[in-house]
Amino acid sequence: MVADRPHLERVAELAEGIARLHGFASPPVLPHTILEEEPVSIFGEDFDSAFDGRLEYHKDLKHFGLYYNTYGRQQPYGRSRFSLAHELGHYVLDAHRHHLELGGDSHNSRAGFQIDSGIEREADVFAAHFLMPRYLLEDRINDPDMDTVIRLSSDFQTSLLCAARRFVDTTSRACTLVVSQGGRVHYSRHSEEMRALGYVYVMQGLELPAGRVVRKSRSGLEEWTHIEEKRSSSQEWSGNDRGPDRRLWMQTVHQPSYDRAITLLIYERGSEDDVGVDDD
Amino acid sequence: MNTSDNDVDDWFWILLAKARSPSSAVPLSEEAIDLYLKANPLSSQEKARAADAVHRLRLRLRGQRPDAPFKEKEDALLAQMSEAQLVELYRNQGKSTPEIERKLDLLRRKIREQVDGKHMKPPRNSSRGDKSGC
Numbered sequence: 001m002v003a004d005r006p007h008l009e010r011v012a013e014l015a016e017g018i019a020r021l022h023g024f025a026s027p028p029v030l031p032h033t034i035l036e037e038e039p040v041s042i043f044g045e046d047f048d049s050a051f052d053g054r055l056e057y058h059k060d061l062k063h064f065g066l067y068y069n070t071y072g073r074q075q076p077y078g079r080s081r082f083s084l085a086h087e088l089g090h091y092v093l094d095a096h097r098h099h100l101e102l103g104g105d106s107h108n109s110r111a112g113f114q115i116d117s118g119i120e121r122e123a124d125v126f127a128a129h130f131l132m133p134r135y136l137l138e139d140r141i142n143d144p145d146m147d148t149v150i151r152l153s154s155d156f157q158t159s160l161l162c163a164a165r166r167f168v169d170t171t172s173r174a175c176t177l178v179v180s181q182g183g184r185v186h187y188s189r190h191s192e193e194m195r196a197l198g199y200v201y202v203m204q205g206l207e208l209p210a211g212r213v214v215r216k217s218r219s220g221l222e223e224w225t226h227i228e229e230k231r232s233s234s235q236e237w238s239g240n241d242r243g244p245d246r247r248l249w250m251q252t253v254h255q256p257s258y259d260r261a262i263t264l265l266i267y268e269r270g271s272e273d274d275v276g277v278d279d280d
Numbered sequence: 281m282n283t284s285d286n287d288v289d290d291w292f293w294i295l296l297a298k299a300r301s302p303s304s305a306v307p308l309s310e311e312a313i314d315l316y317l318k319a320n321p322l323s324s325q326e327k328a329r330a331a332d333a334v335h336r337l338r339l340r341l342r343g344q345r346p347d348a349p350f351k352e353k354e355d356a357l358l359a360q361m362s363e364a365q366l367v368e369l370y371r372n373q374g375k376s377t378p379e380i381e382r383k384l385d386l387l388r389r390k391i392r393e394q395v396d397g398k399h400m401k402p403p404r405n406s407s408r409g410d411k412s413g414c
Binding site: 063069 | 318319377379380383384386387390391392394395396
């Protein structure tokens with residue numbers, strides 16, 4: 001099953017609607033509270049690297065078991081909270097829940113936009129929008145920079161990746177999120193404004209350009225410690241030197257435990273540094 | 281082009297070892313294989329040598345058995361795999377290791393005791409992992 005965009009938008013609306021309906025007026029949004037009146041038992045345990053989350057249906061009991069991986073931590077943190085919200089998505093989304101109620105197999109979920117199958121992508125979208133609904137984000141997004149993303153990650157108690165994705169989804173500024181794995185670009189995601197401008201094309205598989213470490217990050221929720229920054233250009237990311245070259249500001253946080261790097265490419269509108277380009 | 285069994289074995293292991301991130305947090309997957317192959321372009325000769333191994337690894341990741349006559353050889357290879365490699369394959373097939381299954385069974389029994397024993401929903405938070413802190 002392929003999750004098409006209009007369908008994913010409906011999933012996102014549902015997730016945000018549920019967060020609003022349950023009265024979350026400020027972050028963090030707590031997935032547990034949604035299930036308090038539901039026939040679901042929740043277990044946060046260390047499941048090693050077997051899975052991030054798992055939802056099972058006990059037909060004879062008419063009861064669900066929701067398991068999410070805490071990776072040995074005493075308190076849920078970004079990744080495990082996302083896993084819990086991901087499984088919540090499987091429970092809330094009718095087609096997913098009905099599949100289990102009708103005897104479909106449970107599966108080990110790998111949350112965090114790692115798997116591109118239909119239902120996993122839907123559950124990821126649900127989790128991201130539930131944990132970080134637009135109505136709570138809008139007033140908290142100021143400058144498009146990594147500091148804002150880190151602060152969002154801390155306030156909403158989500159992973160940096162989740163915060164970065166939702167930031168790019170929500171901001172009115174032109175920026176691009178680049179997620180690299182093993183030192184190479186895995187995928188990118190543009191803000192609406194950047195898409196409209198069409199200034200940046202990021203080549204998948206490109207070697208992540210190095211930046212210069214300028215300061216330590218301010219929060220300790222995840223295992224990143226430094227922000228790298230440097231001036232960059234659109235050609236550096238497109239893998240060729242054709243077309244106009246737009247000046248970008250690059251900020252990268254490395255997450256060694258995931259062998260991952262999260263980069264924001266920020267375009268400054270009207271920058272006079274755009275060599276040979278008539279801006280606007 | 282003929283592909284010897286040794287070539288297939290070699291490439292099976294090369295892909296298994298390399299078509300994944302060094303981090304255990306990143307699962308071996310078809311996507312990881314694609315990324316690896318994109319990042320490390322093979323010559324046409326290498327492609328021909330790798331084709332069978334790629335095909336077999338994809339089948340394995342989808343939880344399917346390779347066609348005979350590879351089955352016996354495949355089983356022998358699996359028998360040689362380290363625990364970490366097996367866990368990786370289990371995980372990518374959506375399965376849990378026996379140890380994790382035992383843990384899940386304990387939790388399933390807990391649910392049954394709570395729900396079946398009391399004929400009602402378990403009390404608030406009684407079955408929730410204390411580690412969740414919520």
